[in-house]
Amino acid sequence: MEKVNNVTIFIFWGLSQNPKVQEIFVVVFSFFYAAILLGNLLIMLTVHMGNLLNSPMYFFLNLLSFVDICFSSVTAPKMIVDLLNKSKAISYTGCMLQLFGVHFFGSTEIFLLIVMAYDRYVAICKPLHYMSIMNQGRCNRMLLGAWVGGLLHSIIQLSLVLQLPFCGPNEIDHYFCDVHPLLKLGCSDTYIAGVVDTANTGTITLGGFVILLFSYTVILVSLRRQSAEGRRKALSTCGSHITVVIIFFGPCTFMYMRPDTTFAEDKMVAVFYTIIVPMLNPLIYTLRNTRVKIAMKNLWCRKVFQEANNK
Template sequence: MESQSNVSEFILLGLSYDQNIKTFCFVLFLFCYIALLVGSLLILISIRRSSLFHQPTYYFLSHLSSMDICYTSSITPIIGELLVERKNTSYGNCMLQVFSKHMFGMTEVLILTVMAFDHYVAIRKLLHYVIITNRTRYNLLVLAAWACGAFHSFPQFSVIIQLPFCGANKIDHYFCDIFPLLKVACTDTYITSVIMLVNSRMVTLRTFVILFFSYVIILFTLRNLSAEGKRKALSTCGSHVTVIVLFFGPSIFTYLRPPTTFPEDKIFALSYTIIAPMFNPLIYTLRNSEMKNAMRKVRFQTL
């Protein structure tokens, strides 16, 4: 990989030069990462060790929890580097981070979309729900999400890895990403930036529109349900919509604008790479009685 560039390593400038802010960010990131790991693993274990695993909604939730761990773990190597004065990362590690971040991120978006489809079928096609969401079909949906995640990431990775980096190796970010790397490449990258941005816009907008209209249709359908049915549906869908807003809000700001970088990008990146995944376990468990019961059973079995 280094044959494409004279640069063997990159220096990540991080979030701030102030040591107090660095220490605060280290504590914050570490807390968020531990909370994410504990919450996601608790969801995974509770679902796997209960009958919930055979229900499509919780089967997809277990995969979302796995993806949260993978996605944030592709970013969190920077936690230990926040307290180091010179934050170096090798060229190979930087390229690997670009690929894994976009692959896991896209796979997570698609799993969120599959979960929205599951909610749509459960409410709109209740009588045919068991037939439509059989085990083979939703195994294929999860596999397709992984495949599409790799398919989305590979072209972007291929473009980045062919860029020449001659001398400037300081990246104004706390992890390796496409636009900060384009900024330090020693060639005109405007056309490349536009192509990458259009690609990301298409994916982000298309997915968001699908999710938006899915829940608009679901809301109209709720009028025909009983009071108990409305309460349960709103609880389930409300959790999912909250996760979507937390994840897509900062992503839309990042990708639906001109191909340039802003200081605010690092703050928005914090939201969709660390903060939003950390809240996912809380959002999906606090208002979900079935998940809370499954967790209690696992706790009693452990004791």
């Protein structure tokens, strides 16, 4: 049977229908998005200007900041503009691109967090072989694997929606295009698509979470053999990673580790992992990482010194 698609645009319900609440949200989320851009760009600038890219941990941290910017930019600007407009419309093509971007950068971040956990495992459990194991070639291959894994996941998610016929209604009770809300609008039986979606996203989310929990458990157990100073440094670095894992995977698990159903809380939970987490990541890594703080301090001192000399 040939697919019939009568829908050319989708209408978002957004976070709220109350004009007063929308005005508050515009200010709040504009601030959040600006903080995401400034915080993550500062991390990237510090890593590049501080000559930290030769260290695998900061090599991956630089990429995490880039992914966070892209991940939030897929949804946040559109949401902010929609809060200012009475009509919250998006074209069919724009909706599909947004869905692809959310799952591409979101899953890439999951794979990247796994890679960063492996990097910390090698650094703490096999310190004498760290540079030989985490050489530039292996780092590049793991980076490529994270991008390819994200691409494959997002292609599967996109294909689930592209094969659906949409004949109306076209209103999405969300602020961005995601698989679950779109499956509800399909005119055909979406049971199989829902099962594939849960299996695909659920496997990546739960599998990534289990791998990370196991990795950091092994790391924490191995710290018993370290000196007090070694434990302090390791816990400082791993603490930031564990914090990111908890605040990122908690909402993701709630959203995707369940059958094809939607809840009223989904929108606020999605705000947490698409906007709040990318905003908190630079703060978490800066406060918990002494080397990043020193590099930032040196960078700003150098800039102030140069400006003083120019005067």
